[in-house]
Amino acid sequence: MPRILIVDDHPLFRLALAQAVRNVVDAAEVVEADGFEAAMAQLRAQPDTDLVLLDLHMPGSHGLMGLVTLRSAFPAVAVVMVSAHDDPNVVHRALTYGAAGFVPKRTGLDDLQGVLRAILDGELPAPPPAATTADDLQDRALAARLATLSPQQLRVLVLVAEGLLNKQIADRLGIQERTVKAHLTAIFERLGVRNRTQASLLLGALSISDPARFPLPDDTSITAG
CATH class of the missing domain: 1.10.10.10 (Winged helix-like DNA-binding domain superfamily/Winged helix DNA-binding domain)
Incomplete structure (x- = not known):
């Protein structure tokens, strides 16, 4: 039974994402944390967690530094970034710093399902292309x-x-x-x-400006189903 930790400081979006995960991952154990320190405490208590869905913009995470810190402390845990900030450069940087994937908060249920299943099956995304800039x-x-x-x-x-x-x-x-x-x-x-x-x-350099707060997903988003 896969164990998935959802880390987001927005309680309603956290609930929506948890419902979506339960819809697309059979028998998943879904755990939630409302901040980065709470997430680290959860992982120290349950280091066998399979996947973390980590909000990019959250108190205590300092942008991509949260990803770096989590990956250093728990290298066996896959981390997928979840963010309203889905600029291609941000996605590229997240993969460079060790994210196993990146899910925009606009993602539809089918795409989310594909990302989750691929990660849990050990199918990591292709690494970022060679540095050119x-x-x-x-x-x-x-x-x-x-x-x-x-x-x-x-x-x-x-x-x-x-x-x-x-x-x-x-x-x-x-x-x-x-x-x-x-x-x-x-x-x-x-x-x-x-x-x-x-x-x-x-x-x-790891900080990323937080865009305007993203509205709660509608029925075409990850809350669908």
Whole structure:
């Protein structure tokens, strides 16, 4: 029985997506989380989750950084991004940073069914084409560097970008301040930056502007059926 975690901060859309998943995946166990930290807690409790449907724009996820963090901590779990922001460049970037697929919130039931079944059957989408632009090259280089960080180092990096001081980070993560400093030394070296400001700017490259909130799907969307 596949276990699918839906992560979206909009309760009505979360409900609509859960209903759609139950319609298209036989005997699926559907679990919901209303934020990124809640999703991580769910995955720590159930690391054998098969698939995460992750909203791109959500408090705590920092755009594509949420995807990177989740994939680092739970590499065996497939992550499909779900977003109203379905610009081809955004889709391309999500795949570059490790998404197993991308589902626009406008997706109809038949297409959603195809994506879910393919992912659960282990049929991953074709990788993004070879980098042809400076932005592509930058994304691939950053993705490779972020992949060298441990899950805990990624958490430290996110908190640095949020402006927390070392002591605050230590308190948040329940570790010693000297451990935070050791993590930062490793982070700076692996990312090729010299200080917190440069690290924060680098992380900012993963942010994606949130479009206007997408209205709840109508009967031609994933709520159909």
